[in-house]
Amino acid sequence: MDKPMRRPRLVVVGNGMAGIRAVEELLKLAPDLYDITVFGAEPHGNYNRILLSPVLAGEMTLADIVLNDANWYQQNRITLHAGKRVVKIDRVARQVIADDKTCVDYDRLLIATGSLPFMLPVPGKDLEGVIAYRDIADTEAMISAAANHKHAVVIGAGLLGLEAANGLRLRGMDVTVVHILDVIMERQLDRAGAEMLQASLESKGLKFLLGMQTESLIAAKSGRVGKVRFKDGSEIPADLVVMAAGIRPNTALAQAAGLHCDKGIVVSDTLQTFDPRIYAVGECATHRGTVYGLVAPLFEQAKVCANHLAEFGIGRYQGSVTSTKLKVTGVDVFSAGNFGSGDGLEDIVLHDKNGGVYKRLVIEKNKLIGAVLYGDTTDGSWYFQLLKEKTDVSAIRDSLMFGDAFTNNQIGDVGHAGISKAAAMADTAEVCGCNGVCKGTIVKAIREQGLFTLDEVKKHTKASSSCGSCTGLVEQLLANTLGGAFVPVNRNEKTVCACTEHTHGEVREAIRATKMLTTGAVMKALEWKTPNGCATCRPALNYYLISTWPHEAQDDPQSRYINERAHANIQKDGTYSVVPRMWGGLTTPDELRAIADVAEKFAIPTLKVTGGQRIDLLGARKVDLPAIWADLGAAGMVSGHAYGKSLRTVKTCVGSEHCRFGTQRSMDMGMKLEKMLFGMWSPHKVKLAVSGCPRNCAEAGIKDVGVIGVDSGYELYVAGNGGIKTEVAEFLSKVKDDNEVMEYSAAFLQLYREEGWYLERTVHFVQRVGLEYIKQRVVEDAQSRALLRERLLYAVQGAIDPWAERALTPTSSTETANLLREFTPLLAMENLKGGTNERMAEALPH
Amino acid sequence: MSAWLKLCPIDEIPVLGSRVMSRMNRPNIAIFRSSDNTVFAVEDVCPHKGGPLSQGIMHGNKVTCPLHGWNISLDTGTACSPDEGCARTFPTRLSDGVVWLQVSRD
Ligand code: SRM
Ligand SMILES: Cc1cc2nc3c(=O)[nH]c(=O)nc-3n(C[C@H](O)[C@H](O)[C@H](O)COP(=O)(O)OP(=O)(O)OC[C@H]3O[C@@H](n4cnc5c(N)ncnc54)[C@H](O)[C@@H]3O)c2cc1C
Ligand code: SF4
Ligand code: FES
Numbered sequence: 001m002d003k004p005m006r007r008p009r010l011v012v013v014g015n016g017m018a019g020i021r022a023v024e025e026l027l028k029l030a031p032d033l034y035d036i037t038v039f040g041a042e043p044h045g046n047y048n049r050i051l052l053s054p055v056l057a058g059e060m061t062l063a064d065i066v067l068n069d070a071n072w073y074q075q076n077r078i079t080l081h082a083g084k085r086v087v088k089i090d091r092v093a094r095q096v097i098a099d100d101k102t103c104v105d106y107d108r109l110l111i112a113t114g115s116l117p118f119m120l121p122v123p124g125k126d127l128e129g130v131i132a133y134r135d136i137a138d139t140e141a142m143i144s145a146a147a148n149h150k151h152a153v154v155i156g157a158g159l160l161g162l163e164a165a166n167g168l169r170l171r172g173m174d175v176t177v178v179h180i181l182d183v184i185m186e187r188q189l190d191r192a193g194a195e196m197l198q199a200s201l202e203s204k205g206l207k208f209l210l211g212m213q214t215e216s217l218i219a220a221k222s223g224r225v226g227k228v229r230f231k232d233g234s235e236i237p238a239d240l241v242v243m244a245a246g247i248r249p250n251t252a253l254a255q256a257a258g259l260h261c262d263k264g265i266v267v268s269d270t271l272q273t274f275d276p277r278i279y280a281v282g283e284c285a286t287h288r289g290t291v292y293g294l295v296a297p298l299f300e301q302a303k304v305c306a307n308h309l310a311e312f313g314i315g316r317y318q319g320s321v322t323s324t325k326l327k328v329t330g331v332d333v334f335s336a337g338n339f340g341s342g343d344g345l346e347d348i349v350l351h352d353k354n355g356g357v358y359k360r361l362v363i364e365k366n367k368l369i370g371a372v373l374y375g376d377t378t379d380g381s382w383y384f385q386l387l388k389e390k391t392d393v394s395a396i397r398d399s400l401m402f403g404d405a406f407t408n409n410q411i412g413d414v415g416h417a418g419i420s421k422a423a424a425m426a427d428t429a430e431v432c433g434c435n436g437v438c439k440g441t442i443v444k445a446i447r448e449q450g451l452f453t454l455d456e457v458k459k460h461t462k463a464s465s466s467c468g469s470c471t472g473l474v475e476q477l478l479a480n481t482l483g484g485a486f487v488p489v490n491r492n493e494k495t496v497c498a499c500t501e502h503t504h505g506e507v508r509e510a511i512r513a514t515k516m517l518t519t520g521a522v523m524k525a526l527e528w529k530t531p532n533g534c535a536t537c538r539p540a541l542n543y544y545l546i547s548t549w550p551h552e553a554q555d556d557p558q559s560r561y562i563n564e565r566a567h568a569n570i571q572k573d574g575t576y577s578v579v580p581r582m583w584g585g586l587t588t589p590d591e592l593r594a595i596a597d598v599a600e601k602f603a604i605p606t607l608k609v610t611g612g613q614r615i616d617l618l619g620a621r622k623v624d625l626p627a628i629w630a631d632l633g634a635a636g637m638v639s640g641h642a643y644g645k646s647l648r649t650v651k652t653c654v655g656s657e658h659c660r661f662g663t664q665r666s667m668d669m670g671m672k673l674e675k676m677l678f679g680m681w682s683p684h685k686v687k688l689a690v691s692g693c694p695r696n697c698a699e700a701g702i703k704d705v706g707v708i709g710v711d712s713g714y715e716l717y718v719a720g721n722g723g724i725k726t727e728v729a730e731f732l733s734k735v736k737d738d739n740e741v742m743e744y745s746a747a748f749l750q751l752y753r754e755e756g757w758y759l760e761r762t763v764h765f766v767q768r769v770g771l772e773y774i775k776q777r778v779v780e781d782a783q784s785r786a787l788l789r790e791r792l793l794y795a796v797q798g799a800i801d802p803w804a805e806r807a808l809t810p811t812s813s814t815e816t817a818n819l820l821r822e823f824t825p826l827l828a829m830e831n832l833k834g835g836t837n838e839r840m841a842e843a844l845p846h
Numbered sequence: 847m848s849a850w851l852k853l854c855p856i857d858e859i860p861v862l863g864s865r866v867m868s869r870m871n872r873p874n875i876a877i878f879r880s881s882d883n884t885v886f887a888v889e890d891v892c893p894h895k896g897g898p899l900s901q902g903i904m905h906g907n908k909v910t911c912p913l914h915g916w917n918i919s920l921d922t923g924t925a926c927s928p929d930e931g932c933a934r935t936f937p938t939r940l941s942d943g944v945v946w947l948q949v950s951r952d
Contacts, residue, residue: 435914460928465915532862532881535903535910535917558862562901562912570912574898821858825868826877828851828947 007035008107010309011096013086013253015040017049018282018298019112020068025306027076029501029529033310036078037104039096042135043083045069048450050295050482052139053327056167060447062136067450089257091275108277108309111254111265115247115283115293120155124217129225130241133164142242146171149239153177153228155214157184159326161244165206166328168240175206176236178228182211188324188335192351193358193374200331200356209236217241249284249291264291269316271305281305287319294322296486299452307501312527314501323384323486325377325479332373334380334479337387338362339370348401361401366394378422379403381475381486392770404472422476431477432463432470442474446481453486454478455498496758497536499528504540504757511544517553519545535561540758543645546681547753550795557822563643566822567802568625576625577618579642580632581678584652584670584690585613594635598628612649612687614640626808626823638678638801645759648687650674651699655692655709662692664709669738670698673707676742677749679799680792683756683765686749687722701729704752704762705745710734714741718748718774719766727763730771733779747778747785750792848950856883856943864900864909866890867947875936876900877945878920880907885938885945886920893918893931 010026012019015038023036040046044066051065073080084098089109097103117132119125129145131138145152146168154165157179169175177184183194198208213231217238220226229235249264260266260274264286271279271287281301283293292298297320304315323336339362350359355375361383362370367390371383382404386393393400399407425431427440445451445461457474458465464474478486495503502510507526516522519541523533533541538559545553557565568576580595595615599607605619620628629639641647650673653659655666670690680686689698690707700706702722706729708715713736720729732748735741751774756765766774777784806819859865859879867875874890876899886907890900897913904910908917908926917926923933939946 462928530906532905534905535915538903538905558860558904561903566901570898570901572895572897572913574896574901821860821865825874826854826858826865828853828867 007033009105010034010036010108010110011104011106012036012038012110012112013089013096014112014114014282014284015042015044015046015080015082016112016114016282017046017067017295018114018302019110020046021299022110022112022279022281022302022305022309023076023078024068025303026309028498029306029310029312031076034108036076037081037106038073038078039081039084039086039098039102039104041083041085042137044136045073045080045082047136049135050327051447052133052136053163053167054447056139056142056164057170057329058167059329062139064448065450086253089253089278091257091278094277106277108279110305110309111273111278111280111284112282113250113253113284116250117243118246118248119243120214120245122214122216124219124225125243127217127219127225128223129239130217130243132243133160134247142168142240143171145240146173150174151176151237152240152242153236153238154242154244155179155228156244156246157181157208157210158187158244158246159185159324161242162201163327164242164244166201166204168242169205173240176209176238177206178209178212178214178230180211180213184208184210185326185333188326188372189333189374190339190360190372192349193333193335193360193372196353196356196358196374197326197331197333201328204330247283247293249286251284254280254284262286262289269304269318270308270313271301271317272308279305279309287317290319292320292322294324295452296320297322312501321384321388323380325380325482325486332375332377334373334377335371336380336384337368337370339372345369348397350401359401363393363397366392366397368393368400377479378476381479382472422473422480431473432461432465435462435465437461437463439477442477443481446478452478452482496540497534499530499533499537500526501529502526507541508544508548508755508757511548515549517545517549519556519559533559539645543681543683543758547683547795551797564645566622566625567629567639567643567806568620568622569643571618573619574622575619576622577616577642578620578625578628578632579610579612579614579616579640580637581640581674582614583674584650584667586652586667586671587614590635591637594632594637598631601631602628610642612642613651614642614649616642622823623825626806626820629803630807630809633801633804633807639803645682645684646686647674647677647680647682648685650677651687651689651703653691653697655690659692661695662709663711664690664692664714666690666692666698666707666709669707669709669714669741672738673705673742673745676746676793677796679796680749680753682749682753683758684761686752686762688745702726703729705748707741707745713737716741716744719762719771721761721763723761730766732771732775743785743789744778746792747788748774750788750795751777753792753795754788848948850939850946850948853877853945853947856885856940856945859885859945862904864904866898866900874898874900875947875949876909877938877947878904878909880904880920883940885940887936887938887947888918888920888923889934889936891933892916893925893933894929899933 046068048065048067054060084100086096087099088097095103095105117134131141152168152173152175154161154177157177165175165177183191184198185194215229215231217225218227225241227235228238251261251265254265255261264284265273265280267273267280267285267287271281273280282298300320301317304317307315326333344364346363348361357375360372368386373380396407425439428438430438442461442463449460451457464471522541542556542559546555563569568578602624604617608616610616650670652667652670656662657665657667673688686704688705689700689703691698691700692709700708702720706717706720715734716732717729718732721727752762752765862881864876864878875887876890878886890898892899892911894916897911899909899911901912902909907920910917916929923935925931937948
């Protein structure tokens with residue numbers, strides 16, 4: 001009898017990579033929704049099938065590739081029937097029945113039965129020593145054959161066949177690869193690439209028999225397979241035959257249950273089969289006519305499927321672009337997308353036969369649609385990203401072939417842009433400079449902890465979790481270690497953080513469309529998975545609220561990083577630094593005197609001129625900040641926001657006020673811009689510069705907005721960056737006078753404020769939306785420009801100096817007192833015995 | 847030996863925020879208030895490199911250290927995986943809207 005209020009039952013058939021991934025994703029979203037039962041025909045927990053190749057090659061052990069051990073099933077209260085094959089689905093009774101008669105009811109069923117290897121229907125296929133390459137049992141059979149026999153024949157020269165052949169060779173066998181076509185890996189490579197690959201594998205000792213059709217397998221005296229015979233009558237010795245001639249979706253069970261199948265089980269964009277209670281993911285499913293045979297798309301399916309099983313109903317699976325990489329140590333092959341030739345397709349080819357490098361890029365309508373790389377696959381993940389995101393490559397076409405490093409770093413790179421070839425790095429080489437993580441640690445974590453994505457690597461190793469400049473390198477390591485299983489994140493689809501399924505774009509849009517005014521309201525409306533979000537999403541939400549609904553949305557100090565809450569920069573020892581604004585880099589004797597006085601009065605240990613043309617007082621105690629601000633305020637100074645995702649500095653050169661070359665009054669222009677933008681919050685920090693002539697002494701070429709005076713007016717540049725990766729600003733427009741500089745700058749920055757994603761600097765924003773779009777909104781369309789500017793001015797209107805608000809003066813009001821709590825330490829009111837003792841805490845013996 | 851100290855009305859600690867109790871010659875104690883008004887007390891010293899936890903962003907029962915982003919569980923003081931380490935915690939009590947803290951005298 002059913003207990004009242006029982007949980008619905010989810011049964012999963014297939015304990016493999018796609019099925020269990022779906023369960024993991026489901027547990028993340030709704031850990032307690034279902035009673036879960038999993039059937040797996042193999043007698044193991046879920047393991048990383050793609051790493052069977054390194055196991056065969058002797059580079060890893062079976063223990064290394066387990067993804068979910070018995071403990072995991074137990075901890076998540078999942079009943080696992082390992083070693084039991086489901087033989088029947090009864091859709092009327094809603095039951096599955098296994099080969100040992102175990103019978104389990106379901107409310108929802110997930111079919112993830114994977115594929116069956118295709119066994120050539122030739123005489124002798126059932127002899128001992130004839131196997132496929134699919135699971136642990138096959139791998140073990142190959143390892144033991146290698147220990148006891150000499151001749152191996154692998155039928156099929158695709159990814160799987162070559163990895164099998166390579167592993168058997170490394171285990172000492174004499175290996176021949178037989179292929180029916182006259183070119184290997186025809187599905188992943190073109191002829192030129194394939195020939196280079198074949199030559200390289202031959203030099204490692206593999207033999208190839210191409211254009212050969214197998215007729216039969218002939219037994220030796222022992223009864224085990226002994227020879228392979230071909231259609232042309234020739235024969236070769238074979239103590240082991242591995243069939244790697246393709247896979248077929250494993251649909252027998254579903255078909256018998258009357259589910260609609262073509263190649264695989266037909267599923268919708270929500271991974272539902274024709275029976276709405278039954279879902280299917282993985283190699284057994286057909287989605288929009290395609291069956292996928294690589295894990296990356298299967299993981300995407302698993303994620304969407306889990307979302308629907310969890311009853312969120314948000315995601316749609318729209319198909320995947322796949323990439324592959326051969327996992328043979330010392331041989332680098334990568335391919336992605338479409339690389340046939342035909343009308344409207346353009347090829348860019350680099351072919352260095354002696355150097356062992358071949359690269360081919362296929363372009364259609366200014367978009368990269370295919371890439372084949374042999375010998376140097378460093379840029380594989382970059383090309384794959386361009387391909388997936390359908391980036392317009394016309395602007396970088398000239399340098400596309402030379403890779404990410406060359407294309408995106410043509411000037412003064414500081415040297416850690418992630419370009420040194422990941423594969424060539426020593427295990428002890430440092431990848432993440434911020435967190436001190438070396439290559440070996442990352443590769444080990446990817447393999448042993450079963451990591452597949454950048455986020456997972458960040459979480460488990462901390463690599464790439466700080467400044468992010470090593471992201472490219474970490475992605476290369478993922479790609480090298482996982483082959484085609486690696487999914488580079490599509491930046492347009494990235495969720496804000498793990499607390500939500502929504503992307504930045506979706507969150508922004510929801511806030512605008514339904515006029516939400518508090519972080520709490522957003523989290524509720526968009527079904528945040530955590531009660532108060534986290535340190536990543538809360539600041540983002542807070543910014544989206546105040547930038548979308550200025551003067552109306554509620555600014556939440558607890559959702560701001562400490563610097564923006566304390567209005568000073570926290571230092572490594574917990575003290576703070578204070579940077580007063582010096583408009584346009586100019587100062588006065590009075591201001592300098594006030595700074596000197598403050599420094600002496602509060603024993604500030606360090607005074608430094610910053611890279612932003614102003615003075616930093618470093619090492620102030622937090623309790624002293626309100627009094628320091630009061631003193632600076634008395635001399636007319638205000639916060640420099642050196643701590644904020646906000647306007648930082650407007651650097652200027654001396655300009656025509658003094659300089660013999662100056663064409664414009666750059667100091668004055670800079671000051672006016674800085675005053676106009678005072679109090680502006682933005683997705684990330686914003687820096688400007690104004691130079692009086694093209695000699696550009698204010699370095700306007702690497703600023704978010706750069707202004708360069710010329711005889712007839714000004715040139716405006718946007719989206720430069722001088723930080724982690726130097727990026728030269730792009731020319732936006734020529735303007736005629738100071739007013740136009742202000743108008744265009746304001747409009748550009750407002751567009752960034754409205755459409756940029758939190759922590760996205762202008763350079764990345766412009767790369768994402770395209771300079772053409774910016775020009776259209778800011779330069780070509782005068783009305784759009786005027787409206788943008790108006791909205792910016794409205795947002796900063798009446799901006800109060802945060803320091804003045806918090807300055808500690810004898811007449812401080814109670815409101816100020818509330819703001820000052822942040823800076824005031826607590827003292828115990830009394831101890832247990834009731835004796836009041838204000839200094840109780842201090843008085844405690846130690 | 848230990849003693850309970852009466853600290854402050856709970857309203858003086860912002861929701862999802864903290865206050866610092868300073869001590870002489872000993873590490874400060876950070877007092878946190880969660881969104882369901884649970885009060886936590888931990889030594890204001892991050893197990894990583896000593897960052898002031900009180901200055902971090904609080905979410906759930908955790909705080910993210912402001913210096914390098916470690917997440918610390920405030921109920922136990924332990925760092926969340928993959929980081930390892932532990933900050934010392936102190937018992938707290940809430941009665942009649944007033945926060946009490948137990949500190950040891952030795
Ligand atoms: C004080 C200063 C260094 C100096 O002594 O000169 C400085 C100090 C810090 N910079 Fe910077 N940057 C300073 C000028 C720069 C410049 C040069 C400039 O502004 O002309 C750059 C390159 C230009 C640019 O931003 O494009 C710069 C690029 C960065 C970056 C990389 C940003 C990027 O998008 O690539 C970071 C990291 C970040 O913001 O996430 C950073 C972050 C930091 C932080 C805030 C690190 C942190 O989070 O604690 C440093 C605070 C130190 C402190 O003790 O408060 N700092 N930083 C400079 C303050 C300028 C000012 O007056 O406001
Ligand atoms: C050697 C090798 C190397 C590979 N290398 C790569 C690579 O580098 N990159 C990449 O992206 N992909 C690679 N792949 C492919 C990848 O492993 C598969 O795409 C992926 O495992 C498919 O996941 P799945 O869950 O659909 O199927 P599987 O992982 O095969 O899981 C299906 C499971 O269901 C079980 N099952 C089937 N029928 C039943 C039943 N009736 N009852 C109970 N259980 C049942 C099966 O025993 C199996 O355990 C490789 C595959 C192999 C074999
Ligand atoms: S001031 Fe800037 S460059 Fe210098 S250590 Fe800090 S973040 Fe790095
Ligand atoms: S000191 Fe806390 S994370 Fe580094």
